[in-house]
Amino acid sequence: MNNFEFCNPVKAVFGKGTIARLPALIPEGLKVLVVYGGGSIRKNGVYEQVAGALKNFQWLEFSGIEANPHYETCMQAVELVRKEKVDFLLAVGGGSAIDATKFIAAAVPFEGDPWDILAKGSPVKEAMPLGAVLTLAATGSEMNERAVISRISAGKKLNFATPAVFPKFAVMDPEITYSLPARQVANGVVDSFIHVIEQYLTYPVNAKVQDAFSESLMRIIVEEGRKVLRDPLNYDIRANLMWAATNALNGWIGQGAPQDWSSHRIGYALTAQFGLAHAETLAVILPGVMEYMRKEKREKILQLGAAVFNITEGSPDERISKTIEVVESFFRDMGLKTRLNEYEIKESALDKLVEPIAQMGWKLGEHGAIDATVAREILRLRL
Ligand code: NZQ
Ligand code: ZN
Numbered sequence: 001m002n003n004f005e006f007c008n009p010v011k012a013v014f015g016k017g018t019i020a021r022l023p024a025l026i027p028e029g030l031k032v033l034v035v036y037g038g039g040s041i042r043k044n045g046v047y048e049q050v051a052g053a054l055k056n057f058q059w060l061e062f063s064g065i066e067a068n069p070h071y072e073t074c075m076q077a078v079e080l081v082r083k084e085k086v087d088f089l090l091a092v093g094g095g096s097a098i099d100a101t102k103f104i105a106a107a108v109p110f111e112g113d114p115w116d117i118l119a120k121g122s123p124v125k126e127a128m129p130l131g132a133v134l135t136l137a138a139t140g141s142e143m144n145e146r147a148v149i150s151r152i153s154a155g156k157k158l159n160f161a162t163p164a165v166f167p168k169f170a171v172m173d174p175e176i177t178y179s180l181p182a183r184q185v186a187n188g189v190v191d192s193f194i195h196v197i198e199q200y201l202t203y204p205v206n207a208k209v210q211d212a213f214s215e216s217l218m219r220i221i222v223e224e225g226r227k228v229l230r231d232p233l234n235y236d237i238r239a240n241l242m243w244a245a246t247n248a249l250n251g252w253i254g255q256g257a258p259q260d261w262s263s264h265r266i267g268y269a270l271t272a273q274f275g276l277a278h279a280e281t282l283a284v285i286l287p288g289v290m291e292y293m294r295k296e297k298r299e300k301i302l303q304l305g306a307a308v309f310n311i312t313e314g315s316p317d318e319r320i321s322k323t324i325e326v327v328e329s330f331f332r333d334m335g336l337k338t339r340l341n342e343y344e345i346k347e348s349a350l351d352k353l354v355e356p357i358a359q360m361g362w363k364l365g366e367h368g369a370i371d372a373t374v375a376r377e378i379l380r381l382r383l
Helices: 018-025 046-053 071-084 095-107 115-119 174-179 182-200 208-228 235-248 262-274 278-292 298-309 316-333 347-360 372-381
Strands: 011-014 031-036 058-062 088-093 130-134 146-151 156-161 169-172
Touching (some): 011 235, 031 071, 031 095, 046 088, 071 095, 088 095, 095 146, 182 262, 208 316
Parallel strands (some): 011 169, 088 130
16 A cells, blocks of 8 residues: 555534534634525525525625536636625535635635636645535535636636645535436436546555445445435435445545546546536546556456456456446446447547647556547547
8 A cells, every 4th residue: 555644624514404504614703605506506495594504694695606617607706705805615516516616715815817726737825715515416525625627718627636625514414415306316426436436446556445445335336326216315325325425535545545537537528528417428438448448457347346246257358348348337227328429429529539638748547648649549449
């Protein structure tokens, strides 16, 4: 196992009715900006719960954060925060509202052009304090230090990470997720599964705790994920999926182990250029990464097959093929497409899709072996 130093400072407040805990979580006397998306919280009662909890605070709101939040929209919020002298940001939503809030938190005190935080990786020395009320189990953003922001005019989706934007707290009430459309639920299941994969499916370093934790999370996500579409109002299923998704990307399973993240990075352009939802990009790309990297990932694919999908018969090569197949059919069972041509994306689109990888000079994967040319090959496998 490799050396590591890590601390996750986010206070998790989990369970039914936990929005009512907000007054105890936000320091008294602060002026709060509630940041949310396109209005789902106004239809499912979450807005009223938040408003009720904040009744003794001075607060205002900023809505309209897009799914895959836009840089330009975040910058409007930055102006509002500066003008209104807001002290604390409260994200209410899924990964998009939370990521946008993290970017706003970093951009407000940033000296220079905030786009550089994303485009040049400019260091973020300080950020405003923020908290999160999670409404969608998927990204783990509620309990991590990363965010992904899109600048549509530039066809770019970019990420940044800094401990300065860890939320102070994450309120997680699984009942809030009942109102999600089935498609969003399925996307969340697939995204969280692939978060584990990105930190697990590399090469063995004898990190037994991380491996066993990852395998348990994947088994739970697969089992409960298959159930949730049939039984959407089951609290225990929702609760297990929510806590699994948080743990899939709150930092712990990846410590001391090599990480991949190529499916994520290759996928950014599919969102920025073709509008696929985040998880939709991953369901297409991951089987290609597994296939293309089957030699490099051999040991871990075999371990994944045995530990999560009970694939123990046949030659190693047969077991690897079977595991890739089973992973892809899990995504299909969740209702996601797994081929580019199902989105009408043809070979002629591939050069432009890998352009950002070349421009950013990314060398992706646990060995840094995936550049734009290799990414193109991986995408070609998925036509
Ligand atoms: O905008 P509203 O009206 O709220 O509707 C949202 C949105 O349309 C809706 N929704 C959320 N909670 C709901 C609900 N509808 C009904 N009931 C509820 N309880 O669902 C739609 C999708 O929401 P969004 O926040 O976009 O989804 P998700 O949580 O999947 O976040 C996706 C974003 O997170 C980034 C992705 O790239 C993408 O931009 N990621 C962030 C990561 C991180 N910070 O660590 C890691 C991930 O890999 C990912 O890249
Ligand atoms: Zn993801």
